[in-house]
Amino acid sequence: xxxxxxxxxxxxxxxxESIRWxxxxxxxxxxxxxxxxxEDWDKLRSDGHLMFQQVPMVEMDGMKMVQTRAILxxxxxxxxxxxxxxxxKALIDMYTEGIADLNEMxxxxxxxxxxxxxxxxxxxxERTTDRYLPVFEKVLKSHGQDYLVGNxxxxxxxxxxxxxxxxxxxxxxxLANFPLLKALKTRVSNLPTVKKFLQPGSxxxxxxxxxxxxxxxxxxx
Amino acid sequence: MERFSxxxxxxxxxxxxxxxxxxxxxxxxxNSWILSxxxxxxxxxxxxxxxxxxxxxxxxxxxxxxxxxxxxxxESIRWxxxxxxxxxxxxxxxxxxxxxxxxxDGRLLFGQVPMVEIDGMVLTQTRAILxxxxxxYDxxxxxxxxTVRINMYTDGTLDLMLMIAVAAFKPxxxxxxxxxxxxxxxxxxxxxxxxxxxKDHGEDFLVGNKFSWADIQxxxxxxxxxELDxxxLSEFPLLKAFKTRISNIPTIKKFLQPGSxxxxxxxxxxxEVVRSVLHF
Numbered sequence: 380x381x382x383x384x385x386x387x388x389x390x391x392x393x394x395x396e397s398i399r400w401x402x403x404x405x406x407x408x409x410x411x412x413x414x415x416x417x418e419d420w421d422k423l424r425s426d427g428h429l430m431f432q433q434v435p436m437v438e439m440d441g442m443k444m445v446q447t448r449a450i451l452x453x454x455x456x457x458x459x460x461x462x463x464x465x466x467x468k469a470l471i472d473m474y475t476e477g478i479a480d481l482n483e484m485x486x487x488x489x490x491x492x493x494x495x496x497x498x499x500x501x502x503x504x505e506r507t508t509d510r511y512l513p514v515f516e517k518v519l520k521s522h523g524q525d526y527l528v529g530n531x532x533x534x535x536x537x538x539x540x541x542x543x544x545x546x547x548x549x550x551x552x553x554l555a556n557f558p559l560l561k562a563l564k565t566r567v568s569n570l571p572t573v574k575k576f577l578q579p580g581s582x583x584x585x586x587x588x589x590x591x592x593x594x595x596x597x598x599x600x
Numbered sequence: 601m602e603r604f605s606x607x608x609x610x611x612x613x614x615x616x617x618x619x620x621x622x623x624x625x626x627x628x629x630x631n632s633w634i635l636s637x638x639x640x641x642x643x644x645x646x647x648x649x650x651x652x653x654x655x656x657x658x659x660x661x662x663x664x665x666x667x668x669x670x671x672x673x674x675e676s677i678r679w680x681x682x683x684x685x686x687x688x689x690x691x692x693x694x695x696x697x698x699x700x701x702x703x704x705d706g707r708l709l710f711g712q713v714p715m716v717e718i719d720g721m722v723l724t725q726t727r728a729i730l731x732x733x734x735x736x737y738d739x740x741x742x743x744x745x746x747t748v749r750i751n752m753y754t755d756g757t758l759d760l761m762l763m764i765a766v767a768a769f770k771p772x773x774x775x776x777x778x779x780x781x782x783x784x785x786x787x788x789x790x791x792x793x794x795x796x797x798x799k800d801h802g803e804d805f806l807v808g809n810k811f812s813w814a815d816i817q818x819x820x821x822x823x824x825x826x827e828l829d830x831x832x833l834s835e836f837p838l839l840k841a842f843k844t845r846i847s848n849i850p851t852i853k854k855f856l857q858p859g860s861x862x863x864x865x866x867x868x869x870x871x872e873v874v875r876s877v878l879h880f
Binding site (some may be wrong): 442 | 710723726731
C-alpha cells in the first residue's frame, strides 16, 4: 500500500470534514496537507493534481481522488460501511443525500452576506426540524434497530451523527423532540474510533472563525 | 476508427501519473460477455449484446418516474434507463394537488422529487437513484477502482448539467450569465479532462474499455452544452468522435429520436409549472 491516505484541503471543515469523519470512524489513520497560501493553491492546480481544479482531493491507494461523494463512496465500500447489497446501498445513498443537502446549507452559511444570515439560519432550523430530522427519527422508530440500515453501522449513521453535532452547535434545542436520534448520536459517539475522533487534539476541525474565513477567501480569491 | 490493441504496453502517461501513482496496467481485454464470434456492433463498440439488440426488458413492473414534464433533475435518470434498454413509465406532476397527494401518501422521503418506484422501492434523491440503476444494469465498472473513476466523472458532468437546470429559474440577466459560465466551465474545466482521458488510453469508452454510466452522462452533458453553444466541441476532436459513437449505440439512437421520452430544454411554461407546484 502506498501509505496513509493524504487529504488536500484548507485547514477547516468545508467539504472535507465528512471525509475526515468517515476515515476516522473506519479507524483509518490519515495525513493532511493544508492549503495555506494562494501559492499553495496555484501549485496544486498547475501541477495537474486536481481533476476538475477543485478540492477536496484525497491521495489514496495510488489514486488522486476528487469529488466528495466519489471519495466517500470509495472509503465506505472499502471499509464495509455501505450495506450488504445494492438495495441497502440505495437506502444508504438516499439518506446520505438528504443529510448532505442539509449539511450543504450549513457549510455555505459562513459565506452568506451578514444581512441574509438570520434568514438563512431560520431556514436551516426549519428544514432541520420539519424536513430532515423527522425522517431519520421515523426510520429508527420503524425498525427499532440501532442503526439506520440493515442493523449495522454504515456511512449513513456516521454522516447523520456528524450532522447532529452541527445542528447542536447551531441550537441544542433543535434535537429536543428526537429521542431516537439523540440515542443514535450517543451510541455512535461511543464507538471507540469515533470517541477518539471526538476528543480534543484529533483531526476534527472546529467551526470556521472570522480569521480562517478571511484566510480562506485570500487563498481561493 | 483506430482500435486500441489491448496488448500494447502502455507507457506511464501524465494522467496515469496523476491518478495512479504506481505503474498500473489495466486489463483492457474485457470482452467476456460478447456471445457471438461474428463481427457486430458489440465487438466494434464493446457494448453488451443486450444493448445492441434492444428488446424491451421483461420485468414484473416497469420503473415509474414521478417528476415534472421536463428535464430538471430527472433527465439523467431517463437517459440511464433508456441507454440500458429499460422501458419506463412516467407520471407528470402538473398541479399542486398531485404533489400534495404524493407528500401526504408519504412517498417523497424528504418532500422532494425526483422519485422513482422500482423493484419494490420508492427511491428519491437523484444520485441515489442513478447509482442504483448503474449498478443494477452493470454500467458501474468491474471493480471499486473503476467505480470511483465513474463516480468522479459523473459527479463532474452532473454538476455541469445541474447548473443548466438551475439557471432556468433565474431572472433573465442572471440566467444568461449562468449559462455563459456553463459554457466556459465546459470548455475549460470539464471537456478538456474527458478529451485527455480518451486521448491517453485511446479506448472507445471512458472507463475500462467498456460502456458505462460515465459515457452516457458525458454524452448527455455534451448535447446539453451544444444547445447553448453549437461550437463547443470545436477544440475536442476525440469528444466529437465519442459523441458520434455513443449516439449510435442502438438504445441511445432510439432515445435521441423524436417521440422518445427525452425532454426538451426548459421553457417558460415548464418554469411556470414548477414554480406554481413548489410555491417559489
